[in-house]
Amino acid sequence: MSDAVPLTTDSSGQVATVTPPARGRSRRLSDRKLAVAFITPALLLLLAMSVFPLLWALYLSFTDYSATRGGSAGFVWFENYIAVLTSAQVHLRALTTLIYVVGAVALQTVLGFTIAYLISRRTHGRGLLTTLFLVPMMLSPVVVGLFWRFMLDAQFGVVNSMLGSLGLEQVEWLTRQRTALASLIVVDTWQWTPFIMLIALAGLTAVPRYLYEAASIDRASEWFKFRTITLPLVWPLLLIAVLFRSIEAFRLFDLVYILTSGGPGVSTETLSFHVYKVAFLGFNTGTASAYGILMVVVVIVLTQLYLRYLNKLKED
């Protein structure tokens, strides 16, 4: 029996045209070849833009190569790694980065989850509220840095102006050791709390309603429902969001560059900012490569430990 011929009709219901059948796929292109054809461009791009530079940086990290001096790269084996790992300057930047990551991610997690929880309990305007909260996340970090720099300016900034109208003293947000790092944490929190909120909201909306209904029938308190139903079910998803944010915060560069330039002194210099200085002020490419590779290794190791914890949580 021949295939049915598809027809189209005009508005009066009469047959107008006959649509020819779709051409079958060429027999020469198997499913596997088609898959390879689709994947190859992305794979080549990945190899050229990510894998090759990473391997090249790994090679350079064992050499004394300098991009500006040029010439051949002499092997120094692990000297760059030893220098980075034993440098007091690096230890100082690592501590600054650690304080920043812990402070920013903790604040973002608490705020993000709280906002998500409050939004999830609303029945009206949830979509609009979510969209509004997402706006900061969509801005470029450079733009965010620039307008916060103006807002936090001790002399002309709107923040100090508001403090002044409340009768409070001016604060040197970006030029004092303690407030500068705190300002970076606040600005990063302003921008990235919506990310945690979004993930947490996805988790909260996925919690089956019947669990809450059953708990209500048992006259469970709101706190009991939150502690025994909401938090355990959202926790794994929240931890994924924390992981992403921690990795992002660990490699913070742009906000530091725009807001404080690492100052006062070097008190807000993060590891990424320091790598930039090693790489581009002295063009010590070999050392900078080793520094960068070590940062990647730290992230990979911590991520693995974290993922193991997540898996354990899942199994439990």
Added chain:
Amino acid sequence: MTACGGSEDGAGQGSAPKAPATIPELTKDPLTLSFVWFAWPPAQALEKFANEEYRKVRPNATIKVNTVPNANWHDAMFTQFAARKTDFDIAILDSQHIGEAVTNGNILDLTDFVKNNIDVNAYDPYLLAAYGQFPQAETGRRDENASLYGLPLLGDTWTMIYRKDLIGDQAPQTWDEMISAAQKCQTDHPGVSGLAFHQANGSDAAAVTYNTVNGVYGGNLWDAKAKKIEGVLNDAAGQEAMDVLVNRMKPLTAKGSGNWFIDEVNAAVAQGKACIAFNWIAASGGLLDPKQSTLGKSREEILGKLGFATLPKQKTDLVPLGGMGMHVSAYSAAANQAEALNFMKWFEQADIQKKWAAAGGVPSRTDAIQSPEFLNAGPFNKVYADSVPRMRDMWNVPQYARLVDIENTGVNAALNGAKKPGDALDDIAREQQAVLDASGRKGGGGL
């Protein structure tokens, strides 16, 4: 022959390719001659001036001055040098960048070209040396046997800007008098800070401020011959300078001014928030613009309130050398290198230098500096003319970018209370010495 006559590969110590002694034949095709500089008013002035004037002699040439933010200036040029390919033909280098560019073979050696095409006797020898010579000249002098890698584009130094209506017509003559006047002015006029100066930890902001005070109080940045910084920078004079800066000058600045640079200082002056300020002359033109100032509705009204003077003296009369030179990229196309040399020869002529002065530039030829065109173009131009014999530069060595970063962050830390002044200066000297000592070290460089 590569490009304009160089034959070296551009790598290794002192391997800058040589520019030809005479300008090669110029192309008749349309050509864009590109510069790279940082974004500030002189960059716009140069592009406008060059397109108006140079095109009278070379109608097929267009001048494009590409700009980057000041903080990215060094990186923007040297990352392209590192790639051995530049989108600019003329790099406008700070005088201290020359060592790094020469050592890496990034710019052309202009020695023979200068001998044949430039009247070197028309310049103050130190200005010619500062913007072109490597190895670095001794302060105030030029080594006639040393090679030249650039020619002056824009001269500059700091001017003291003071409020005549608040502290009087007479500018303070000594550093001590200046601090006293600022103190009194701040006390008498609540809401106006006594001083405004560069304190930021980006570019060379805080470093130039300290180096200026260091020079005035008789200190030295280093012993250039012995390559010694530790024990020189932080000697008694250096410590006194740091003490003056942090304990006597900083308390007279506005709260939160610890990250101020050129624009912020200008804004404070224009808004009437500072009694005395220090800034680069080349960046001071906007202060006389009524649209940008609250000090008056006309240039004359503003000039009734603002005075410009050379820096006060104390133990010495040294002032910081600013400004930049023109340097031809070793990686530019041959036709563009030829055009760049032709432009430089044209630009350094006496009449063009005077026109440049009238257009807002700061020339380096003595005849142009002393010309009415320059001296009458702005109230601060006489300050520059008087400051030329007093200038001192920083270190012009390949490690400059790291040295200045160490000093910037250290001085900025002291100014903002992150370090004690004495400790900050000792740390700066120790870290800078380590950078000089580590040159040529294998592995771990840059930390």
